[in-house]
Amino acid sequence: MxxxxxxxxxxxxxxxxxxxxxxxxxxxxxxxxxxxxxxxxxxxxxxxxxxxxxxxxxxxxxxxxxxxxxxxxxxxxxxxxxxxxxxxxxxxxxxxxxxxxxxxxxxxxxxxxxxxxxxxxxxxxxxxxxxxxxxxxxxxxxxxxxxxxxxxxxxxxxxxxxxxxxxxxxxxxxxKALAYGTYGNNTTMNLKLAAYAGAKQAGTEAQRTTLRRQALTVAARLAHSDGSDLEGAPGYGLYLGTIMHRTYNVFTAYGAASSASSIGSMIAARSNFFAAASRPDRYLETIGDTHLQRIPAGVFGSTSAAEWVRTSGASGRTPTRTYSRYAGGYTFGRSGWVAGVDTSSTFYSLRTADRYALPSHRHADTTAMTMFSDGVSWVADPGPYAYNGSSLRSAVTRRNAHSALVAPGTPNRSVYGQVKASAGSAYTHRTCVYDPGYLGSSGFELARCVYYLRGIDAVVVEDLVRSTKVSGTVQQQWVLPAGVGVRTSGHWVALSGKDANGATRSARMLTTGAPRASAGTTTAGILGQVYGASSRGSVVRVPIPVRTGKTARVVTVFTSSGTPSVARTTSGGRKALRVAVNGRATTIATSVNEFARLAAKVSFGRSKAKARVGQKVRFKARVTSLGLPAKRAKVVLQERRKGKWRKVRTLRTSKSGLAATNVKMTSKGTKRFRVVVRAKQGSKGWRTVTSVTRTVKVKKRR
Incomplete structure (x- = not known):
């Protein structure tokens, strides 16, 4: 560079x-x-x-x-x-x-x-x-x-x-600049860069050394090793990349060659991520606070995959991966890479949010999807609108504004999604994400599996919903951009739009649910993909009613390649889907059995870290699992004694998986406790799950 x-x-x-x-x-x-x-x-x-x-x-x-x-x-x-x-x-x-x-x-x-x-x-x-x-x-x-x-x-x-x-x-x-540590987002990187230059001009050698090291620390912390960002928005990852590039230039100009080399390596590692996050029209998908933008010149190397995307194949290295999942909580898939003006490829994204993300630019978007094919954005993400504190800005960051599963209540943004399965091959992509964000507010557990079937060019979405508290209806929601026409009939949704050349294109959506289309409002169907400007599209919702303790499922197929069909079948003894487009069929094993095989999730804590002999310590646990009621679990509190884990008592769980008990401390010393979850007799598909260990230090009686 x-x-x-x-x-x-x-x-x-x-x-x-x-x-x-x-x-x-x-x-x-x-x-x-x-x-x-x-x-x-x-x-x-x-x-x-x-x-x-x-x-x-x-x-x-x-x-x-x-x-x-x-x-x-x-x-x-x-x-x-x-x-x-x-x-x-x-x-x-x-x-x-x-x-x-x-x-x-x-x-x-x-x-x-x-x-x-x-x-x-x-x-x-x-x-x-x-x-x-x-x-x-x-x-x-x-x-x-x-x-x-x-x-x-x-x-x-x-x-x-x-x-x-x-x-x-x-x-x-x-x-003041030195008082700020190395936490924060891209703004901290910008500060450390400028402060390093300020220290070179008017500071001490100690300040210069500290700020140079801090700049390197922030740069490394804001990006995962696979190149994805921690901001929850690819656009801000790209903005961070430009700051890193300027840092490279400043380090070089001041003679900090080794530090410049480290920054250069970080920049190079990010190329594949931005290539994967780019749609066939070369714009970054507008996930989180990302507005419609292209990869700029002069940031990535001339032989990089990002340069190939920037120049539409005129230079750079042709990307090879058609399926990528990143630690920043992103999945991207596509039919292929086409040089020049690409109005034939299919592209999709899924927000898994399975890692810690900085809150500034991430939306409440776990399970959110987008789809772009034949030169048209059919299913969209709202983008950032503007940082003006308006109700519109607030609306686009919420779950209700996204092409995602929307349950009653408000999702907890500090509870992240969990990827349960992911695989990409020459024929099929599969990504399954579990979303427990609504458990605390309304008690709904959500899971979304997205399959891309390359042989028939179809995106299949399988959604599973379980209610742990009350019966209710979860919406499978699809936000369609302005300019996309929509018409529903039974289980069918017909879409129409125009590509960059003005040619009319069409796509079909088939669902096992009952789709309903409506005009966009200020809370759903609003898009702010260009900073400070908003547009209204339309919204297709597929209701998923579910009763307490039960699991409901809806399957939806998207394709721009013809007329789809979907039917339930079996494959290798497992439940499966047979999906066809214009008569060409692919069979995929679905997530129902896969989620049934998942172990329970268990959280465990105690009310006191220290106690005295004779006092009681309260222990609480929550056991959850998609598709399997908590009553099928045997929950045991154990204590470590004489080198072995020994049973204290069996805990009774509520319908929502909550359990609590008081344990009297009978002797002094350091006591270690844990919760073990096993399947009850006759319940198939559960593996034994062990919680983290909690320690209580017990002092002698007063």
């Missing part, structure tokens, strides 16, 4: 512009370090129009609105800015075109621009002394951009007095 690939451009969420040409490095106002601090502020001469607009009192904050800049700014929220714009005001990086373009012009107009830049940043510091700065002024994102602004001022300002003043500000800001 070349160090000259400096990424800069406008602050568009998750987006970057084309890298600066090498020739720009020789122009006044251009600085390699400065250009890699920011994504706002055009490169020198190209920013004349923006700089002149700022001089006239208008600051274009792009999707965040327009800021009116008074001669003596008040630095208070403005009606022309959204919530993010009001906060970005304190970043000061929007003023950099005045400095850079002013230096590039080198005439009286340029001198006036440089003076105005200095007046703006000095006025902000005077009006916002360190002790009065709020959390949002010192939030990692805005603090990072502001530190970068002072770095640019320290390196570029014509006046030695201004450079020394900027160095003084850097020393103040570095103390």
């Amino acid at each position: 070349s160090a000259t690939l400096a990424v800069s451009g406008l602050v568009v969420v998750q987006a970057v512009a084309t890298p600066a040409p090498a020739a720009a490095a020789a122009t006044p106002g251009y600085d390699t370090i400065c250009e890699n601090m920011h994504t706002l502020g055009s490169l020198t001469r190209a920013g004349v129009g923006r700089a002149r607009s700022i001089m006239a009192g208008t600051v274009d904050m792009n999707q965040y609105g327009t800021m009116r800049l008074a001669t003596n700014p008040s630095w208070k929220p403005q009606s022309g800015l959204d919530l993010a714009g009001d906060r970005y005001m304190h970043s000061l990086h929007w003023a950099l075109p005045l400095l850079k373009t002013g230096l590039a012009l080198g005439d009286s107009e340029g001198l006036a621009m440089q003076r105005r830049f200095t007046a703006i940043v000095r006025d902000w510091v005077a009006d916002n002394p360190p002790k009065k700065r709020t959390y949002w002024q010192n939030h990692p994102q805005y603090l990072g951009f502001r530190i970068g602004t002072f770095v640019c001022m320290n390196r570029l300002a014509a006046s030695s007095i201004d450079r020394a003043w900027a160095a003084k500000q850097l020393k103040v800001e570095l103390a």
Whole structure:
């Protein structure tokens, strides 16, 4: 990766512009370090129009609105800015075109621009002394951009007095930057990058070492080893990739070659993930807070899979995998890779959310699906809309806005999905995810299995629902984008749309349930895939009624290749589905037996970690399993004594799997307890499950 690939451009969420040409490095106002601090502020001469607009009192904050800049700014929220714009005001990086373009012009107009830049940043510091700065002024994102602004001022300002003043500000800001640890999201990475440059300009060697190591730690922590992100949104993983690329450039420019090499390796490892997350039209699927965007130039290597996707096959390495499951909670599958304009491939995604995700940009989207085929997005994800605190923004992050299983109640976003089965072959993809998110609120257990049958080009969705508390109805919900026509008839749903060339396309949906179509509302069927803009599509819902203690199942088939059919059958003694499209059939063993073989899930805790002889300690356990009532489980509390686990008592569980008991501590010492779950006699399909061990330290009686 070349160090000259400096990424800069406008602050568009998750987006970057084309890298600066090498020739720009020789122009006044251009600085390699400065250009890699920011994504706002055009490169020198190209920013004349923006700089002149700022001089006239208008600051274009792009999707965040327009800021009116008074001669003596008040630095208070403005009606022309959204919530993010009001906060970005304190970043000061929007003023950099005045400095850079002013230096590039080198005439009286340029001198006036440089003076105005200095007046703006000095006025902000005077009006916002360190002790009065709020959390949002010192939030990692805005603090990072502001530190970068002072770095640019320290390196570029014509006046030695201004450079020394900027160095003084850097020393103040570095103390706050160092106080932030290595937790957080992409904003922390941006902060550590800028702070490292600030420490190189005005800090100590100890600060430089700490911040360089912290930048490496954050970069490694925000991405799994398979390249997927922890943000719950591929677009923010891509944005993190651009920050990492700028970090690579800054490390290289400052001579930190080893650290630059580490960052470069991390970037390269992410290529396959972004290739897999891209639809056949080359846009990233809008999962979580990802808006419709393409992979930018200059971030990934010229021989990478991501470069092949970016150029539609003109360069880069052709991807080979058609099925990928990632630790960040994503599954992607497709029929194949087609160079050029691709209006023939099928692509689908499934949100498994089976790993910890940072909450900032992840939606409540476990089991959410999308499908794109024949050049049309048939089943969509809502995207982010805008970060303005509106009810619309709140709506698109909820489960109700997604093409997912929607149960009564509110899912717990801290309870993650669990992948129960996954496999990809030349003929069939299979991914099964278990979603216990509703257990705490309404007692529903959900499971979704998605199969892609390559031989007949069909996506099959099998949904299982179990109620542990009360009877109710879970909705199998499909959000269709604006422009997709929908017509229902019995178990059939006919879809129509147009591809990028304007050609009319069609798809069919067949379900064992009773589909109902309706127009989109502000809570379901709303899409904000372009930042700050929304559209309404339509929603198809298939109700899945289920009684307490019972399990219900619905199977749905999607295809754009013809007329589908589905029938229950057996394969190798197991329950199976025979799915056909235009007479060509594939038989797949389904998840019913597979979920029946799953062991119970058991959580276990105690009320006290310490007790005295004679006191009672309360132990609680919850046992859950999809498709098998808790009454079929034998739940035993055990204590470790004399080198063996010995039974304390058998616990009686409620319909929802809850059990509790009090145990009297009879002797002092460290006591270890656990819960073991076994199948009762005559119950097939359960494996023995053992909980984590809980320790109670017992002291002598008072």
